[in-house]
Amino acid sequence: MRNKLWIVLAGLVVVGSLFGGYQQYTQRQRLENLLNSRYQQAFLNLLEHVEQNQVLLAKILLTSSPKQRTALLSDVWYEANAAQENLNQLPISQPILGHTAKFLTQVGDYSYSLLRQFDLGKPLTDKQLDQITSLHNQMLALTKKLQAIRSLVTDGKVSWVEIKEHGKDKLPKGEIPPGEKTFRDIDQEIMQDQPVLIYDGPFSDHLEMVQPKGLAEKNVSPDEAKSILYDFLDISPEDKNWKMRTNTQSNPGGKIPAYSLKLQATNGKAEIIADVSKKGGHIVWMAINRPFGKPKLKPETAREKAVAFMKKKGFFRVKTSFMKINQYTVTVVLVPLQDDVVLYPDQVKVEVALDNGQVVGYEALGFLMAHHKRDLPEPKVTRDEARKLVNEKFKVQAVNLAVIPLRSGKEVLAWELRGAYGGDTFFIYINALNGNEEQIFQIITNDNGQLAL
């Protein structure tokens, strides 16, 4: 009797766990299908946008109508961005996709720069037509490769989730899952010999080769770098509270080669990290890491401290461009003036702690990359003319001259007009040489200060 009861109980447990297991299994299956469908969609969207793109590029080469060309280039810009976005959603690791993603971004960015060129009344050059031809050929090769795996993924033979998760168990040893293999082939066969694309846009290859303009000539030794940092921080090298440590492993090979230094408080409660450039011995950036007390200072007081700090470092004429209020600190963006012209590319950032007003952060990479004595041209558009060039609904409050960086990395002299439109604050920049409207920023407030968008 008792035995029977046990058997019944055991049976119930078995049935129950089978049922539970089956539930788990179907639930997992559903989740997997859901995930798979998202990847499937991304892949098919990618294919469609790439196919479209190839056709559009061909049409651009064929058309003889400038209007048609403008419309086609706008379409390329859209299709290329849409393709890039879908590509980045595939479950394939970025190093394999990287070149293809870059190719798609550049195609979009390049066509956008050509649209801006048309806007200034300049037609396509022969070199640019050659460039478009080679982009078309690459797009065609990419289309073919993607089409080749299309049937594989659409009839469900290869699941994206499997490619990602159990590719290794299901495939023979050493073999790469088909989706990943296709993208590896694309990367190696089509994208490796991508031509260097130089044009007026933020993703142009020339921007990666920019050299710093703001470094002094003299090279400094590691010991000189240390004393430069002591000076900068106003700490005596004999001070027993701080211990200097050089990170010997570090070998910064970036845009500005630098010594990276670290000062540690002997009580262990704080550290100061900084990079001092090898050429010129400039502080590239500095940050003090310590626990912060309750904020006591007003942001405005912190801003004054930042300005005073820069004065001590020899920057007598700076303008506060922008302030960001963080939890325990305020980051102040300061820009130097040259004969009352605001030099926006040469900005320096100073971070001030709100508990005691100490400067706890400093960043001058932008300044060191861009700063030099500029030969500023005389404006051909007067202040009053600039005022008249902006939209009449814009209530101008202040006007001054400024050097601003464009998306392409170039600089222009412009009239900066600050004003209001419907209760919002805007900055409008009018090219001081030809009257073109170069840039508009809307100032948007949030809890942490203001953002320029």
Add this chain to the structure above:
Amino acid sequence: MRKKLLIAATIMSILLLVVGFYSLFAEARYRSTLYYGSTGEDVRVVQQKLRNWGYYDGPIDGYYGGKTFQAVRLFQQKNGLKVDGIVGRQTWQALGEPVKPVSYQGRARATGQNTYLLAQLISAEARGEPFEGMVAVGAVILNRVESAAFPNTLAGVIYQPLAFEPVMNGTIYNPPVPEAIRAANLALSGWDPTYGCLYFWNPATARNPWVWRRTIVRRIGNHVFAK
């Protein structure tokens, strides 16, 4: 005495002017959008107009019921409007009522959520690393946003499939340590100890062989940073 009269007259005329202006502004109230179930003065106006023109034969009760609905649809159909039974801008205009001109709505705000999202990933990726290493991880993520070979938004970069282990195992959703928030702020303000690096990994645990083909820029704590 005359002076007093003059003063009284002035005050009176000022009062009249004020009242006049007030009524002017009161007139300038615009009609609201009406739909099935609406009530009030505006509904009465619609009912009255539609009855005058022969579209409506129900009571003028200020209730937008079935009969009013039918009448509005009929009116819309006859006047070439979208037949939806809703009295909006177009329909009010066709009824001969003033509508509010489209105007710019100001006071935009931004969420500023980027700092927290970035801090979450920094915290999950670089907890226990030196502070500089945290700033560096934040900088790499922001460099990716700026790079052509990666997605163009912060969320796109952080949630890119297979990009970050903490996103895969869920540790990104833990609240970030305070240093990570400061590091995120610094990175967002432009601090970049890596000078434009796009990759970082821990040499002790990295299995992927391709990583060693990259140009290593520097090493901070347990991570190497590369282009």
